[in-house]
Amino acid sequence: LVSRKKKAEDTVIELQDGTIIGGSESVLIAGPCSVESYEQVREVGAALKASGVPVLRGGAFKPRTSPYDFQGLGVEGLEIMKKVGSEFGLTTISEIVDPRHIEIAADYIDIIQIGARNMHNFELLKEAGESNLPVLLKRGLSATMEEFLHAAEYIVSRGNTQVMLIERGIRTYEKWTRNTLDISAVPIIKQESHLPVLVDVTHSAGRKDILLPCAKAALAAGADGVMVEVHPDPPTALSDSQQQLDIPQFEDFFKELKASGLYK
Numbered sequence: 001l002v003s004r005k006k007k008a009e010d011t012v013i014e015l016q017d018g019t020i021i022g023g024s025e026s027v028l029i030a031g032p033c034s035v036e037s038y039e040q041v042r043e044v045g046a047a048l049k050a051s052g053v054p055v056l057r058g059g060a061f062k063p064r065t066s067p068y069d070f071q072g073l074g075v076e077g078l079e080i081m082k083k084v085g086s087e088f089g090l091t092t093i094s095e096i097v098d099p100r101h102i103e104i105a106a107d108y109i110d111i112i113q114i115g116a117r118n119m120h121n122f123e124l125l126k127e128a129g130e131s132n133l134p135v136l137l138k139r140g141l142s143a144t145m146e147e148f149l150h151a152a153e154y155i156v157s158r159g160n161t162q163v164m165l166i167e168r169g170i171r172t173y174e175k176w177t178r179n180t181l182d183i184s185a186v187p188i189i190k191q192e193s194h195l196p197v198l199v200d201v202t203h204s205a206g207r208k209d210i211l212l213p214c215a216k217a218a219l220a221a222g223a224d225g226v227m228v229e230v231h232p233d234p235p236t237a238l239s240d241s242q243q244q245l246d247i248p249q250f251e252d253f254f255k256e257l258k259a260s261g262l263y264k
């Protein structure tokens with residue numbers, strides 16, 4: 001069902017607020033790695049609104065490598081996303097890690113994110129397939145493009161056709177980036193599938209200094225949008241503190257991306 005052979009036209013996802021993902025427009029999704037407090041998310045939300053970024057991200061359930069790391073605020077985090085989203089008229093997206101939370105997600109957020117570590121969680125994918133919310137599916141840490149599309153098929157085959165794919169870097173031997181951005185996945189998946197394809201420049205690079213060229217490369221390769229992490233005070237962030245942009249850095253990033261002419 002996700003194949004171009006089944007459907008030649010691009011899938012375009014239209015959110016309630018009129019934001020369009022896929023088709024001829026680019027979308028930027030920005031926000032903190034984790035929701036830490038109302039004030040923190042609000043500060044980012046205000047900056048997004050001022051810059052004209054339509055979608056606010058923020059993790060409430062955090063799938064951390066170590067069980068001793070900050071695990072997220074859970075439902076309280078989703079409540080903060082809802083509050084800030086409605087305050088600024090932003091579309092909200094947050095990761096859901098448990099199939100039992102898919103249903104309640106609709107009470108708080110506009111888009112469900114399924115993270116890289118859960119791309120192979122088939123029960124979660126099936127449950128997301130029963131949801132009325134659009135789903136942003138991240139590529140697994142070491143998933144092939146074929147496995148990525150099969151994971152999307154799990155969602156779409158359950159009836160939820162509003163699926164977006166996001167390349168977020170894959171594991172290689174390279175140490176100077178957190179993951180290796182597989183830019184070739186963008187044109188190949190666009191060729192193989194009609195679903196929108198985005199690129200998470202932050203989790204692929206894992207460093208701030210190359211986000212702009214990576215985002216330009218993503219859009220030049222045909223990506224429908226970009227995701228970037230933004231935090232009011234990155235050094236104090238409870239997760240991914242080294243890779244998040246502060247607000248002025250984010251404003252410059254978006255200004256330059258638009259100036260490149262690649263962001264439509």
Ligand code: PEP
Nearest residue numbers: 059115116117138168203
């Ligand atoms: C995230 O986007 O918050 C995240 C945890 O990313 P990933 O699943 O790609 O590691």
Ligand code: MN
Nearest residue numbers: 033229239240
């Ligand atoms: Mn993160």
